[in-house]
Amino acid sequence: MLKAFKYRLYPSDSQADFFMRSFGCVRKVYNLMLNDRIESYKKHRETGEKIKLPTPAQYKNEFPFLKEVDSLALCNAQLQLKAAYNHFFSHPSSGFPRWKSRKNPVQSYTTNNQNGTIAIVEGRYLKLPKMEPVRIKLHRQLQGLIKSATISRTATGKYFVSILCETEVEAKKLTGSAIGMDLGVTSFAAFSDGTKVQNPKHLTKSSARLSKAQRKLSRRALQAKKEGRFLADSRNYQKQRILVAKLHEKIVNQRNDFHNKLSTYLVNNHDVICVETLNVKGLVRNHRLAGALHDVSWSAFLSKLTYKAEWYGKQVIQVGRWFPSSQICSSCGHWDGKKGLHIREWSCLSCGATHDRDVNASVNIRAEGLRQFHGTA
Numbered sequence: 001m002l003k004a005f006k007y008r009l010y011p012s013d014s015q016a017d018f019f020m021r022s023f024g025c026v027r028k029v030y031n032l033m034l035n036d037r038i039e040s041y042k043k044h045r046e047t048g049e050k051i052k053l054p055t056p057a058q059y060k061n062e063f064p065f066l067k068e069v070d071s072l073a074l075c076n077a078q079l080q081l082k083a084a085y086n087h088f089f090s091h092p093s094s095g096f097p098r099w100k101s102r103k104n105p106v107q108s109y110t111t112n113n114q115n116g117t118i119a120i121v122e123g124r125y126l127k128l129p130k131m132e133p134v135r136i137k138l139h140r141q142l143q144g145l146i147k148s149a150t151i152s153r154t155a156t157g158k159y160f161v162s163i164l165c166e167t168e169v170e171a172k173k174l175t176g177s178a179i180g181m182d183l184g185v186t187s188f189a190a191f192s193d194g195t196k197v198q199n200p201k202h203l204t205k206s207s208a209r210l211s212k213a214q215r216k217l218s219r220r221a222l223q224a225k226k227e228g229r230f231l232a233d234s235r236n237y238q239k240q241r242i243l244v245a246k247l248h249e250k251i252v253n254q255r256n257d258f259h260n261k262l263s264t265y266l267v268n269n270h271d272v273i274c275v276e277t278l279n280v281k282g283l284v285r286n287h288r289l290a291g292a293l294h295d296v297s298w299s300a301f302l303s304k305l306t307y308k309a310e311w312y313g314k315q316v317i318q319v320g321r322w323f324p325s326s327q328i329c330s331s332c333g334h335w336d337g338k339k340g341l342h343i344r345e346w347s348c349l350s351c352g353a354t355h356d357r358d359v360n361a362s363v364n365i366r367a368e369g370l371r372q373f374h375g376t377a
């Protein structure tokens, strides 16, 4: 089983410089290969000729500075482009692979471990190919064999490493419990045991602060434009931009923390977790819901829940979107028809039971999930 461990890095100035150059070279190779692929495709269509694509190593003659960085990082750029193409072929609506931009503040590269080229030294340093060991904050122990490391820089200039390890994870004790979960709009989620989980208050607060800060940023941009100044030279704009990036980072951290705690709680206490697969794209297009859904960002949560369940020998069952979880009475099975999103509570016309919309849906999701799980029609 592969498990990722993320740590903060504290590179020296020259090491940060090396990271920046590595990001730049990876970007360069990625873009060169993307360009070559597009060109060779055009040629192939015109002449029917099949053109062999160059490898990252072949670009080194034309661009000697590529030799200075980790060659495995360049190979991984090739793999990344391949993955982007495959994703495009299997999900054409996701769009054609895009160019990597120097202007994107978030940059990264990935390298692989070859007989100890990546290692933790003295519990304080991270050994990486082609450079002196970098100071690392090892806030928790690494487990297993190191396969690869991804070094990244955030929008606010912090450096992190995500180390992928091959590790054996022990299955968690079975509890004999199954739970249904409806990812809500007014709450984060409702559960078939009648409980609900709200978005943490600090997260809602930061989100409100973020939108305010973003509005201020657009005003600053507008102001600079009016006065005929470049954004790069506008100090007030730049100050606000960093503030926005910091807030954004804070929200991502708070959200990850919340998702981690909730998913761990669920896999600790239940063997089977039934969830609904929603059409995120379709929902986000609906304006009224966009903000709420963006905030709950539950597709990120589902992926965390799914990999944790896999690690610990638990099951996540996804119930199809077509399943009318909010239309069926969970007490008697009566089909009560479609309900607008504004209806939060309803009474069954057949048995008279009163339902909280989301809790009722989660009870139905649990029943449907278990039906799928046991394979009974």
Ligand SMILES: [Zn+2]
Residues within 6 Å of the ligand: 329, 330, 331, 332, 333, 334, 348, 349, 350, 351, 352, 353
């Ligand atoms: Zn009923």
